Amino acid sequence: MLAAAARQGRESDSILMLTADRQIDRRILLQADSLGKAGWRVTILAMKDDDTGRRDDSRVVRVSGGGSGGLEERVADGYRRLAGWLPMNGSVMRTLKRLAWRFVVDQETFHARLYSDAASRFTPQVVVAHDLPMLPVASQVARACAARLVYDSHELYSEQEFSARERKRWAEIEARYIGHCDAVMTINESIAHELRCRHALHRVHVISNAERATGAPPRSRRFHQRFGLPATCKLLLFQGGLSENRNLQVLVQGMRHVTNPDVALVILGDGALQQRLMRDARSLPGAQRVFFHPAVPQCELLAHTGAADAGVIPYQATCLNNHFCTPNKLFEFIAAGIPILGSDLPEIRSMITGRGIGLVGDMSSPRATASLIDDLFADEARLSAWRDNLQQVRRTVCWEAEEGKLIAIYEALR
Numbered sequence: 001m002l003a004a005a006a007r008q009g010r011e012s013d014s015i016l017m018l019t020a021d022r023q024i025d026r027r028i029l030l031q032a033d034s035l036g037k038a039g040w041r042v043t044i045l046a047m048k049d050d051d052t053g054r055r056d057d058s059r060v061v062r063v064s065g066g067g068s069g070g071l072e073e074r075v076a077d078g079y080r081r082l083a084g085w086l087p088m089n090g091s092v093m094r095t096l097k098r099l100a101w102r103f104v105v106d107q108e109t110f111h112a113r114l115y116s117d118a119a120s121r122f123t124p125q126v127v128v129a130h131d132l133p134m135l136p137v138a139s140q141v142a143r144a145c146a147a148r149l150v151y152d153s154h155e156l157y158s159e160q161e162f163s164a165r166e167r168k169r170w171a172e173i174e175a176r177y178i179g180h181c182d183a184v185m186t187i188n189e190s191i192a193h194e195l196r197c198r199h200a201l202h203r204v205h206v207i208s209n210a211e212r213a214t215g216a217p218p219r220s221r222r223f224h225q226r227f228g229l230p231a232t233c234k235l236l237l238f239q240g241g242l243s244e245n246r247n248l249q250v251l252v253q254g255m256r257h258v259t260n261p262d263v264a265l266v267i268l269g270d271g272a273l274q275q276r277l278m279r280d281a282r283s284l285p286g287a288q289r290v291f292f293h294p295a296v297p298q299c300e301l302l303a304h305t306g307a308a309d310a311g312v313i314p315y316q317a318t319c320l321n322n323h324f325c326t327p328n329k330l331f332e333f334i335a336a337g338i339p340i341l342g343s344d345l346p347e348i349r350s351m352i353t354g355r356g357i358g359l360v361g362d363m364s365s366p367r368a369t370a371s372l373i374d375d376l377f378a379d380e381a382r383l384s385a386w387r388d389n390l391q392q393v394r395r396t397v398c399w400e401a402e403e404g405k406l407i408a409i410y411e412a413l414r
Contacts, residue, residue, distance in 0.1 A: 013414070014041045016124035016141065018115060018134040022049040024060060026298060026328055027154065027187075027209050028130055032059055034403045035410060040126075045118055063118050070113065107166070108173050112137040126150060126413055132157035132170060135177045148413040151178060152207075153186040156194055159320035161245055175199060183409050188347050190324040207406050209328050211335035213398030216391070217306030223266050224307075227291045234263045234377050236341065237308035239301065240329050242271030245322070247314040247343070247363060249273075252280045254369030255289045263289070263377055265312075268304060270295040305336035309383075310376060313342040314363045326351065334394050339386040341376045351397075356389045 015035060019028055024046060032042040036059075044060045111133050119141045128150040129138035135151055142149040158170035178184060178199050185205040186192050192204040223235050242248060248267070255265050267277065267290065274292065281290035296304055305311065311333035317323040326347045333340045334351075340358035342348040352358040359376050362368040377383070 011041070011123050012125055013039055014122075014124040015043070015126045015128060015410070016119065016122045016147075017042060017044045017128040017130055018111075018119065018138050018141075019044060019046050019130040020111060020133050021130075022047045024057070025130070025154070026211075027152075029057075030212075030399050030403075031152075031207075031406060034399075034406055038407045038410070040410065043122060043124070045115060045122075047114075061118065063115055107133070107169050108136050108176075112140060116140065120144070123147075126410065128152060130154065132174055136173060139177045139180055148182040149180060150183045150185070150409075150413070151181045153184065153191065153195060155187065156191050156321040156324055161319045161322075171198075182413055185406075185409065188324065188326045190347050194320075194324070205405065205409055207402050207409075208331070208397070209326060210331045210397055210399045210402050211302070213335070213395055213400050214302075216335070216337040216394065217303045220303070220307045222304065222307045223291070223293070226293070227264075227266075229264060230262075232262050234260070234310075235266050235308045236263060236373060236376070237266050237268060237305065237311050237338070238314070238329075239268040239305060239311070239332065240327070242267070242269050242273040242277060244273060245315075245318060247316045248277055249280060250363065250366055250369055251312065251314045252277050252284075252290055253366040254363075254373065255281075256284050257367050257370035258289070258373050259370075260374050260377055263373060265290045266293060266308060267291070268293045268295065301332060302336050305332055305338065308336075308338055310339045310341055310358070311336075312373075313340065313348060314369065315343050315345065315348075316364060317343075317345055331397065334390060334397050337387060337390045337394055339376070339383055339390070341372060355393045355397075357386050357393055 017028060017032065019025070021028070024044060028044060032044060035042050042059055046060055046062055048062050048064055115137045119137065122141075123145045124147050126148045127138045127142040129135040130152050131154045139149055141147070158167050158174055162170070175198075178195070178201070183205065184195060184201060185207050186195060187207070187209055189206055192206050195201060195204045221231065223229070224231060224233060238248065238251065240246070251265070278292060281288070284290065293304070311329065313327060313330060315322055315325055315327070323345055324347055325345065330340065330342070330348065330351060334357065340352050342352050342358065342360045343363045344360045349360045352360050359372065361372045361375075363372060
């Protein structure tokens with residue numbers, strides 16, 4: 001009877017998405033847009049955020065502790081303050097998070113206690129856990145209102161650069177709840193295979209982090225103009241957060257060994273690692289070859305991306321999650337139509353070399369990285385062929401191709 005009452009009271013064609021984000025991930029916003037067009041009413045319940053510039057989306061509801069000062073709220077507020085001046089994935093922050101999970105709060109109940117009051121105000125037809133930390137509370141909310149439960153695993157969460165104890169705990173949490181989900185999806189086939197095998201799942205849907213297939217941004221020289229670079233200069237672009245686990249110091253140090261004098265590196269993004277990277281860049285001999293541009297709003301990103309000659313993804317397989325990664329920037333480079341230089345990781349290799357849109361190789365050391373950068377720009381005819389291939393690839397590797405698959409998953413849950 002309680003389940004029947006819950007079903008009667010829930011809002012039809014409504015979706016409640018739960019995320020630990022403060023700055024809402026592009027993947028979540030694209031899904032919300034597509035599902036909204038398909039007739040669903042989407043609410044995104046997200047972390048408290050002090051940045052008033054990120055409060056312009058009426059679909060986003062922020063969790064608030066209401067000033068109760070509970071343990072979880074105090075920990076979340078402390079983390080938010082520390083994240084402003086410590087590298088998010090640096091050794092200090094990782095140590096603090098590890099100590100907090102072990103001695104202060106519980107990984108399974110932390111977000112449930114932060115989110116449960118706010119989530120209880122909604123009676124959706126579908127509840128979505130965007131990544132593993134939200135799965136316990138999403139399961140709790142779905143059970144309370146007899147809603148369908150969807151798990152969108154944005155990465156192989158339990159296989160990040162955690163301690164062995166943390167990895168084991170996250171794996172246990174995932175195993176406890178994933179079997180209760182009505183649908184499970186993730187970002188690429190490698191992670192889908194891992195989830196199927198680990199949890200004996202019949203099906204894990206793959207919805208990639210592709211960008212919209214809007215017209216390719218016009219080629220521009222905005223970086224050349226901003227940094228006073230000659231028109232002959234070839235620009236290699238890294239864009240995204242400047243955090244410890246992205247091999248950025250090796251990338252910057254690699255510019256010391258690049259033999260082509262007409263190549264420069266532009267780093268577009270913000271983060272606590274920025275000052276250290278700037279110090280490394282200033283130590284390079286000869287003319288400055290590394291330039292820093294602040295992060296730009298998502299709506300302006302592709303226009304900046306298209307001003308580069310190529311994009312770079314220097315990530316290393318420091319954990320199984322990184323080994324299988326397909327970061328947003330991979331699809332942003334494709335959408336902007338610029339060739340890509342990437343580390344030789346399976347999903348990145350499949351996308352880049354499998355479609356003939358760039359080069360992959362060893363980026364584990366500065367000299368190896370420099371050799372790849374020189375190789376990337378060594379053959380103008382090959383660069384032109386990659387750009388030509390990208391014109392076709394960007395029409396097939398796009399959000400419009402993923403949108404139909406996404407809507408079909410949710411239509412089956414109506």
